[in-house]
Amino acid sequence: MIEVKNLEKHFGSVEVLKDISIHINDGEIYGIIGHSGAGKSTLLRCLNGLETYQSGSANVLGCEVSSLKGQQLRDFQKKIGMIFQNFNLMSRADVYDNVALPLQFCGIKKNSPEAKEKILKLLELVGIADKIHERPSNLSGGQKQRVAIARALVLDPKILLCDEATSALDPQTTGGILNLLLKINAELGITIVVVTHQMEVVKQICSRVAFIKGGNIVAEGKPEELFILPNPSIRDFLGRTPDVLPTTGNNVQLFFADENSGLPIITRLARTLDLDLSIVWGKIENFRNEAMGSLVINVEDKDLEAVENFLKENNVKWEVMEKAGK
Ligand SMILES: Nc1ncnc2c1ncn2[C@@H]1O[C@H](COP(=O)(O)OP(=O)(O)OP(=O)(O)O)[C@@H](O)[C@H]1O
Numbered sequence: 001m002i003e004v005k006n007l008e009k010h011f012g013s014v015e016v017l018k019d020i021s022i023h024i025n026d027g028e029i030y031g032i033i034g035h036s037g038a039g040k041s042t043l044l045r046c047l048n049g050l051e052t053y054q055s056g057s058a059n060v061l062g063c064e065v066s067s068l069k070g071q072q073l074r075d076f077q078k079k080i081g082m083i084f085q086n087f088n089l090m091s092r093a094d095v096y097d098n099v100a101l102p103l104q105f106c107g108i109k110k111n112s113p114e115a116k117e118k119i120l121k122l123l124e125l126v127g128i129a130d131k132i133h134e135r136p137s138n139l140s141g142g143q144k145q146r147v148a149i150a151r152a153l154v155l156d157p158k159i160l161l162c163d164e165a166t167s168a169l170d171p172q173t174t175g176g177i178l179n180l181l182l183k184i185n186a187e188l189g190i191t192i193v194v195v196t197h198q199m200e201v202v203k204q205i206c207s208r209v210a211f212i213k214g215g216n217i218v219a220e221g222k223p224e225e226l227f228i229l230p231n232p233s234i235r236d237f238l239g240r241t242p243d244v245l246p247t248t249g250n251n252v253q254l255f256f257a258d259e260n261s262g263l264p265i266i267t268r269l270a271r272t273l274d275l276d277l278s279i280v281w282g283k284i285e286n287f288r289n290e291a292m293g294s295l296v297i298n299v300e301d302k303d304l305e306a307v308e309n310f311l312k313e314n315n316v317k318w319e320v321m322e323k324a325g326k
């Protein structure tokens with residue numbers, strides 16, 4: 001449904017997207033994560049024709065986006081809803097009128113029975129029907145984002161693009177908005193592309209994620225798989241590395257598919273190899289459907305090989321962490 005191949009985009013001499021290829025399936029919630037300035041918003045805007053690109057291809061809903069012009073482009077953009085970090089609501093209009101705006105652009109009167117029915121249904125869906133006549137200035141950040149989501153859905157899009165939809169919100173409000181996106185995806189079957197710099201967002205709702213760095217995709221896959229076997233260039237995003245670890249011996253990080261399987265392996269390891277081990281760090285992370293655990297143990301040099309062999313034989317995913325100062 002969204003097929004991007006070898007996409008290149010530059011602003012003058014600044015090359016922002018160098019070689020981007022991604023495939024997003026129908027009905028998927030797909031994440032694009034990267035540091036500030038990595039080119040995430042630019043990529044998103046190439047998908048709905050708000051930006052052009054110099055080479056490569058972006059095929060969205062069966063159309064090559066750069067080839068669309070005039071009315072064709074406008075018709076295409078109706079099928080793609082977009083929500084923004086800063087909400088972009090009209091301050092002088094109330095909630096109803098904000099959501100009605102895209103309908104009016106399409107020539108549908110805001111007070112027509114068709115418009116009323118649609119808007120009321122959407123305000124119910126996003127949980128803000130009681131604020132229908134409020135102005136945005138009387139709403140909290142989370143409520144504003146709900147209005148923006150209703151507005152993005154009012155033309156029945158096939159795809160919803162979310163640019164940092166939660167980065168201005170506190171963690172609890174973020175959780176509410178993410179649950180709403182999950183509900184929209186499940187109930188309306190809409191494909192959602194989420195651009196974010198927050199790993200939490202990806203972990204909570206995305207079925208797959210692409211990491212963008214220096215204009216390239218440096219890793220792509222299911223969030224939990226990337227967590228277990230991270231590529232060094234995305235390590236700083238995963239927030240899983242402990243701050244303080246012993247500087248002597250070897251720190252070995254073990255990954256588990258659920259929170260209960262870690263300790264039994266450690267006790268079995270200690271018993272089998274007759275070793276004293278210290279557990280120096282541990283964390284459980286929740287992904288959309290599963291919990292993943294990680295423990296760091298400290299192992300003396302003389303025991304390292306035996307420990308590695310044991311882990312290999314028991315199919316545990318692990319890595320020996322770099323020693324401090326390296
Ligand atoms: N219209 C423009 N003209 C010139 N340069 C631009 C334009 N839009 C973006 N850029 C540059 O492209 C690069 C990527 O910008 P982009 O907004 O896509 O990053 P981002 O990953 O979304 O960052 P953030 O997380 O801060 O939103 C930046 O260096 C930015 O300065």
Ligand SMILES: [Mg+2]
Binds near residue numbers: 040041042163164
């Ligand atoms: Mg951006």
